Amino acid sequence: MEKIKVGIVGTGYTVGMADAHVKGYQYCKEDCELTALYDIVPGRSREWAGEKGLDVKICETFDELLDSVEAVSIVTPNYAHVPLVIRALEKGKHVLCEKPLSISSDACMEAVSYGKCTDRVKMIGFSYRGIPAVRWMKQQIDEGRLGHIFTWRETLGGCRIANPKVKLEWRMQKDLSGTGALADFGCHMLDLCDWTLHNASGEIKEVQGLVSTTIPERDKIFGEGKGAVTNDDNAAFNVKFESGTLASFVASRLGVLRHTIEVYGEGGMMLFRDDKPDEVEVFFKEKDGGYNGSAEVVKVPEELVVAPWFNAEIAEFIQCIKTGHQPERNFERALYIQQILDKVLESCETGRTIEL
CATH class of the missing domain: 3.40.50.720 (NAD(P)-binding Rossmann-like Domain)
Structure with a gap:
């Protein structure tokens, strides 16, 4: 061929x-x-x-x-x-x-x-579905290792735009980018969370959100003077699954050192950080018991590893x-995630919890 x-x-x-x-x-x-x-x-x-x-x-x-x-x-x-x-x-x-x-x-x-x-x-x-650690975490959840999932917490962002001297890029303008950090990082986080938890936790049923713009003006790339930043620098939002699982997210283009995920369930906890994409810190327990001993670091099986994961x-x-x-990862999936983001934005604008 x-x-x-x-x-x-x-x-x-x-x-x-x-x-x-x-x-x-x-x-x-x-x-x-x-x-x-x-x-x-x-x-x-x-x-x-x-x-x-x-x-x-x-x-x-x-x-x-x-x-x-x-x-x-x-x-x-x-x-x-x-x-x-x-x-x-x-x-x-x-x-x-x-x-x-x-x-x-x-x-x-x-x-x-x-x-x-x-x-x-x-x-x-x-x-981000290519991250070996996340793929392994999904395997454990799908196999029932954590049982009922209580909570998911995730942070994602970057540090480059924290410098106020970075000029007014397209990604800072609502008519060119849509939302800012909410779209740029939020779509990845929502996709990962829903993809990883869907079999265990079902559909997302409710969302809440907050956004802020911390650097309201920047120097124009083309032309003189400053222009307005018209979308969000930071976003914090929550979703609730039909099982009752709660997930919380923080996205910021003004300073997030690590992409991190923490997931907690009746069978224990798993923690991921992006400087160790082939490792997961785990602390498992009996589903009807408490925590004993200590957490350990698990190396992801070689068959799940692609480097770089992109x-x-x-x-x-x-x-x-x-x-x-x-x-x-098709266009229907992209539409589904965008529909959730639109509801998060509605929550940001109205101050209400929005049902899907």
Whole structure:
């Protein structure tokens, strides 16, 4: 079988995900080949390819890229995802779109509806499912090791934007990004939590949320002066599952040192931190008894380990193209997570608990 020709649209002005996609396709080099790049900013993709040492075709239009490949990674600002997705599917291409699929549920629905008209692979970039420790934790929960799940607590974010001198990027503007930290990090956390707990805890039934913007203005990237930050720097939100399981989340682009997950149930507890993606700290107990002894660190079985773990997403995308199967991380999943995020935002705006 010939290698699958892949292109990437959107190389990023400052920090973007395109580099991770490049490395993922290079990891899968036996089955695919990155052959084309396109960015809406003239000259940017050529400059970026030079920086990365890539020998690829530099395209002047998105259609030129689509005519050169069989599959495409869409790594652009959130507002542009759906039009690009639909155009790629119209041209018969397999699509891996970065998360979130769009800035609202209504926009996501367009992509989902169009996607039902084609057999092309349609995948959303919920890459955190590739973390070996999280995959192992899900196994334990699905096998009933923790029994009834009481609580889940998760933190995720970054530190780069804590510097007020970072300029006004698209991700800080509601019309281009939708929500800020809530969308950027919240969609990953919700996907992981729901995916990991669903078999044990059922559906999410209620949500609550709070958001804040701590740095209200930043220097403009293009032009003089300052511009308003129109979405959230920080988000804190809770969900309740039909089983009664409670999950709480903190997302911030102004300072989170570690991605952490803590899950507690009648059979004990498990703790993950992202500087040790192949390890889980566990403290198991009898479901009808108390804690005895002490916690221990478990190394994840080798068959669950992919390093770097982002590559697991690219590998699944390529495998789906080869086999004709659709991924679990599909556009319907992206819509479902966006619908929950929209309800969290409604809670933030109204101060009420919102039922799903």
